[in-house]
Amino acid sequence: MSKQSAGILLYRKAPDGLQVFLVHPGGPFFKNKDDGSWSVPKGEYLSDEDALVAAKREFQEETGHEISGNFTALSPIKQKGGKTVLAWAVEGNIDPEKIRSNTFEIEWPPRSGKKQTFDEVDRAEWFDITVAKIKINPAQAALIDELAALNDI
Numbered sequence: 001m002s003k004q005s006a007g008i009l010l011y012r013k014a015p016d017g018l019q020v021f022l023v024h025p026g027g028p029f030f031k032n033k034d035d036g037s038w039s040v041p042k043g044e045y046l047s048d049e050d051a052l053v054a055a056k057r058e059f060q061e062e063t064g065h066e067i068s069g070n071f072t073a074l075s076p077i078k079q080k081g082g083k084t085v086l087a088w089a090v091e092g093n094i095d096p097e098k099i100r101s102n103t104f105e106i107e108w109p110p111r112s113g114k115k116q117t118f119d120e121v122d123r124a125e126w127f128d129i130t131v132a133k134i135k136i137n138p139a140q141a142a143l144i145d146e147l148a149a150l151n152d153i
Contacts, residue, residue: 003083006055007042008067009074009143011151012093012126018151019126020144021094022136023062026101026122028108038135040087040143041121051086062121064100067092074146079139087140089147096124 010021022038024030030037041062045054052071059067071088078084101121108116129148133141 003044004047004051005042005044005083005085006051006058007040007085007087008055008059008071009040009087009089009147010059010067010092010094011089011147012091013151014126014128017128018148019128020132020147021092021096021124021126022132023099023101023121023124026119027104027106028118030122035134036136036138038125038127038132039137040085040140041124042085042087052088055086055088061102062099063094063124064098065094072150074143077139077142079137085140085143087143089143089150096126099124 012019023041024038041059043058043061045051056067067090069090069092071090074087074089076084076086099121101119103117103119105115105117107114127135129144132144136144
């Protein structure tokens with residue numbers, strides 16, 4: 001069965017236009033990657049779990065903030081590796097400097113026998129639509145396009 005993730009595309013209306021909130025994956029694999037590496041806060045969920053509940057949980061785990069509001073379902077996208085992402089757009093505002101992510105542990109460096117703990121998300125930022133589409137995982141750019149269309153941008 002292919003993997004599935006659920007996430008939240010948080011947005012706000014700024015004086016110069018719509019902005020979206022994206023997160024950058026933590027850990028050694030993404031340390032020096034930027035454009036094309038950012039994501040909506042999201043995570044995998046089980047087929048018997050409600051996807052929106054999972055999306056809210058993942059947002060809280062990756063940012064340390066609970067999310068509420070009027071959620072708008074966006075069209076599912078499929079990432080390059082085959083994972084399907086279901087996402088919801090919701091208007092809100094959080095300070096990216098105040099995120100607190102959960103952590104994961106891996107053997108690092110590889111084959112060293114040493115375990116290291118890393119933040120799942122190492123930073124977050126608000127981006128305008130144009131920049132966000134450069135920063136985000138290319139498959140997820142469709143979520144931003146759909147949000148912009150819903151907001152007549």
